[in-house]
Amino acid sequence: MSTQVSEEVREALHEGRPVVALESTIIAHGLPRPRNLTVARELEDLVRDGGAVPATIAVLDGVARIGLDEAGLTRIAEDPTVRKLGHRDLAPALATGATGATTVSATAWLADSAGLRVFATGGLGGVHREWAETQDESADLRLLAQVGVTVVCAGVKSILDVPATLQRLETLGVTVIGYGTDRFPGFYLSSSGEPVDWTVGSPEDVAGVMRARDALGGPRSALIVGNPVPAGQQLDPALHDRVLAAGLAELREKGITGQAVTPFLLEYLTVHTGGASLEANLAAVRGNVGLAARIAAADRGRP
Numbered sequence: 001m002s003t004q005v006s007e008e009v010r011e012a013l014h015e016g017r018p019v020v021a022l023e024s025t026i027i028a029h030g031l032p033r034p035r036n037l038t039v040a041r042e043l044e045d046l047v048r049d050g051g052a053v054p055a056t057i058a059v060l061d062g063v064a065r066i067g068l069d070e071a072g073l074t075r076i077a078e079d080p081t082v083r084k085l086g087h088r089d090l091a092p093a094l095a096t097g098a099t100g101a102t103t104v105s106a107t108a109w110l111a112d113s114a115g116l117r118v119f120a121t122g123g124l125g126g127v128h129r130e131w132a133e134t135q136d137e138s139a140d141l142r143l144l145a146q147v148g149v150t151v152v153c154a155g156v157k158s159i160l161d162v163p164a165t166l167q168r169l170e171t172l173g174v175t176v177i178g179y180g181t182d183r184f185p186g187f188y189l190s191s192s193g194e195p196v197d198w199t200v201g202s203p204e205d206v207a208g209v210m211r212a213r214d215a216l217g218g219p220r221s222a223l224i225v226g227n228p229v230p231a232g233q234q235l236d237p238a239l240h241d242r243v244l245a246a247g248l249a250e251l252r253e254k255g256i257t258g259q260a261v262t263p264f265l266l267e268y269l270t271v272h273t274g275g276a277s278l279e280a281n282l283a284a285v286r287g288n289v290g291l292a293a294r295i296a297a298a299d300r301g302r303p
């Protein structure tokens with residue numbers, strides 16, 4: 001079989017206990033080694049502390065894994081040949097026995113197929129600022145219009161064109177709600193400055209939206225919960241804008257395109273903010289993972 005659900009995740013699903021899906025591209029391509037492995041373990045622990053079972057998702061030797069053991073997690077974090085797999089890459093990866101980390105699009109697809117309802121990440125992919133020249137829009141957006149998962153994120157990565165991304169999500173019919181805020185979060189920054197139409201204040205509120213969505217039926221699409229990084233842990237906005245502008249200029253000079261764009265910019269910011277962007281990124285991810293566990297618990301009626 002080409003998909004394998006770990007025993008722990010299978011049992012939890014069978015018993016109706018809360019499970020949270022975690023993506024692996026952030027581990028393999030979004031964070032520097034060796035910190036990434038520590039973070040991978042820490043995120044799983046945070047899910048457990050929140051009362052849910054973690055299911056980190058990746059493809060190992062052509063098998064889609066829902067729930068990784070320590071060896072799998074280590075391989076994703078340490079092996080430099082691990083590929084970056086979007087949703088469209090899954091079939092060739094499975095057919096050729098490849099090993100790769102899954103992006104939001106691939107993770108959401110696999111999670112949904114396995115019956116997982118809640119997924120946490122850092123920031124979603126979206127419309128890139130160079131869209132007019134490159135037509136680079138993350139495959140995350142369209143896939144999220146087709147799966148019924150709840151995605152807890154700190155908005156979309158602030159390296160993107162945030163208003164254009166929000167417009168695409170509206171066009172695609174993807175529900176977006178702010179958690180404790182009426183502004184869409186800005187990934188490294190607590191606010192992108194853009195408004196959201198709906199605000200909720202508790203995990204139970206989110207579970208209520210999920211129930212209403214289930215009851216409505218109709219076309220399936222994701223529920224995006226925008227959870228801001230705490231204001232005290234955000235990146236200094238002036239530093240953010242300055243370094244990002246330099247990073248975008250270097251991206252153009254080097255002619256970097258496609259899948260390499262997002263990892264390049266994340267690393268550029270980490271290096272040129274002296275690690276401050278990395279800390280803000282991690283603070284955002286930790287907050288999202290913890291909240292996702294509480295939402296999954298509320299969804300299962302076990303706050």
Ligand code: PSU
Binds near residue numbers: 103
């Ligand atoms: N969130 C983070 N760091 C990351 C990502 C999300 O804090 O590295 C990853 C996700 O896997 C997302 C991907 O799907 O970045 C977007 O890549 P692209 O723009 O190439 O679609």
Ligand code: MN
Binds near residue numbers: 138139258259261
């Ligand atoms: Mn892209």
